Amino acid sequence: MQRYISRRLIQMIIALFLMSVIVFLLGRLTGDPVSMLLSQYSTEEDRVRITEQLGLNKPVLEQYGIFLFNALKGDLGKSVAGDNRPALALILERFPASLKLALVALIISTLIGIPLGVLSAVRRGSFLDALARLIALLGQSLPAFWLGIVLMYFFSVKLRLLPTSGYGGVRHFILPAATMGLFTVAAVTRLSRSSMLEVLDSEYIKLARIKGVSEAIVIWKHALRNSLIPVITFMGSFFATMITGAVVIETVFSWPGIGRLAYESILNRDFPVMQAVILFMTSLYILANLIVDILYAWVDPRIRYTNE
16 A cells, blocks of 8 residues: 555656646746736836746746745745735635535535436436436536526526625525536436446345345445445545636636636736646645545555556
């Protein structure tokens, strides 16, 4: 197990290093970062000041060395828009809102997706099975921004039951969490259904039924427990995606998370914050996948032995 974890940690470090190179070069290969930050009213003095502030007057290798050294210290640069606050402070300020939204969406996905997938597998070919597959199809095909606007129109504008945007009480979570959770509900439903169908055809389930174990215990205890491994793996990996990939949903509902921060930094041409957000999102995603891989190897030793 220790050898497997060590190998995964080394892979994580390599991935983070390569991503830091990509993030560093991203703004420089797509154009002059200074030109992105200047407006039509900027002067030559403004250009010189921003160039020195970002360290762009130095050789590229030296710029990357400074960037990497500062990143290891937790210094991801300062915002060039607004009050010139550190980029990492802005991210950490917005991160709790994104984390809470992702947690609520994950809870919705778990409470709906897993039971729906199990019932769909148990009643294969029934109306419930067709309904579950239809929900899965719609959930994975409907654009998130369109769904969010439609839900906002009906529940906020027409029925006046929920707020259209903002961050506050429980009512503010419902629409954005439902919009985010529908895609995950669809994925969890399909994965739970396929995993349950495979488990229900296994020999130990047939043996339990022959012994006279009640159908409810066979399904909800024996079969469900063994079918949850791939579901848990998916949900653990996708949880990081829900946090980092909610740019559209957070923008539609004016949710003050890191997704909206990324959108605002692009609009404001705040190059240091945009660079820091991308690096933070990537690091979070890689770390989440590392944790899921380690947990998966702990639950299923076959994974560990295959990689050793």
